Amino acid sequence: MARHEINRFTEMEVFVTVIETGGFSAAARQVRLTPSAISKLIARLEARLGTRLFNRSTRQFQLTPEGCTFYEAAKRILADLSEAEQRASQGERPAGRVRISTSASYFHHVLAPIVPQFMALYPAVTLDISLTDALVDLLAERTDIAIRTGPLKTSSLIARKLGETARTIVGAPSYLEQYGQPRHVADLKSHNLLGFSYVRSEPGWTLSEDNHSVVVPVAGRVQISDGEGVRRLAVAGAGLAMLADFTVRDDVAAGRLAPVLSHCNTGDTEVFYAVYIEEGGPLPARIRVVLDFLSEHGKVR
Known part of the structure; x- marks a missing residue:
């Protein structure tokens, strides 16, 4: 997939939502996608990064060290973007x-x-x-x-x-x-x-x-x-x-x-x-x- 076709903002947003809601199903409900779509998006993200972000089991998942690092960076980037948008549209409200x-x-x-x-x-x-x-x-x-x-x-x-x-x-x-x-x-x-x-x-x-x-x-x-x-x-x-x-x-x-x-x-x-x-x-x-x-x-x- 060409680099310009990848919506990295969406990937980060979905990834962070999965972590903060505690699972694919809960994240899917929040972002209005199917659990299958969430799973595929995370798989594409892992493939692009060349590393596993989750250790999965049938009932739960756990972040890998690489996943923890990416989560903190993604959360910071999303917060900065949200802050920039708020400053532009609401006068730093x-x-x-x-x-x-x-x-x-x-x-x-x-x-x-x-x-x-x-x-x-x-x-x-x-x-x-x-x-x-x-x-x-x-x-x-x-x-x-x-x-x-x-x-x-x-x-x-x-x-x-x-x-x-x-x-x-x-x-x-x-x-x-x-x-x-x-x-x-x-x-x-x-x-x-x-x-x-x-x-x-x-x-x-x-x-x-x-x-x-x-x-x-x-x-x-x-x-x-x-x-x-x-x-x-x-x-x-x-x-x-x-x-x-x-x-x-x-x-x-x-x-x-x-x-x-x-x-x-x-x-x-x-x-x-x-x-x-x-x-x-x-x-x-x-x-x-x-x-x-x-x-x-x-x-x-």
């Missing part, structure tokens, strides 16, 4: 989907209340929000922005600071009435300490008593995968929890939770960032406006 990974705590207490304002400002931008406290690989998870705490693990990531917050040990009044109010760090040994079911960078709760730093292992009877779940358990009276101030401030003010061992708090803070990948060149407008909005309205305090 931001449009398109932005994938965000964030913790359930940040979503419920900071992001969710401001989403309606963002939607009103940018009606052509769609937010695809995934909730997890675990760190995600932005490339592997096809994520544009991640809300994270702590230092960055790789130099390919760029971060915008969204503020910082202290952490406080809290418990429900019903729990404290039944099991007693801890007066010293050692008293925590007789309490149920609510923790996380995934590995965190800290080995436990770091507290200060008599000018000495003490790390208290968290090995309670209940562990859960996100901070919002831990907060809800604490409010229900299941045990004590160490949580970011911004997530429990309203509960403490309303009397649903009470601070515990405040005199042993180290005063250390947890810093929040909006993280994205540095790929060179200007950021797509759809991503830039989300980052700017979070920097102004999504602060953690």
Whole structure:
């Protein structure tokens, strides 16, 4: 086939759609082709590139390393083309989907209340929000922005600071009435300490008593995968929890939770960032406006 007869844009668009919808049938429905046509198009693309992009089985497919590389390049090219078209036809009006990974705590207490304002400002931008406290690989998870705490693990990531917050040990009044109010760090040994079911960078709760730093292992009877779940358990009276101030401030003010061992708090803070990948060149407008909005309205305090 002559080079000028190949619609490489369509090939890339269909290939990316197959990846992001999870299969040929789903992609076929989205681009209004038959699964057979999708399969033939991908086969032609692989033949032209001279490499296999998928490892196929009867029920699923998996990208090869070459397929992963081509996917990231194709996605970037399609985004650049879409951006150019938007600038030409809409005066750089931001449009398109932005994938965000964030913790359930940040979503419920900071992001969710401001989403309606963002939607009103940018009606052509769609937010695809995934909730997890675990760190995600932005490339592997096809994520544009991640809300994270702590230092960055790789130099390919760029971060915008969204503020910082202290952490406080809290418990429900019903729990404290039944099991007693801890007066010293050692008293925590007789309490149920609510923790996380995934590995965190800290080995436990770091507290200060008599000018000495003490790390208290968290090995309670209940562990859960996100901070919002831990907060809800604490409010229900299941045990004590160490949580970011911004997530429990309203509960403490309303009397649903009470601070515990405040005199042993180290005063250390947890810093929040909006993280994205540095790929060179200007950021797509759809991503830039989300980052700017979070920097102004999504602060953690």
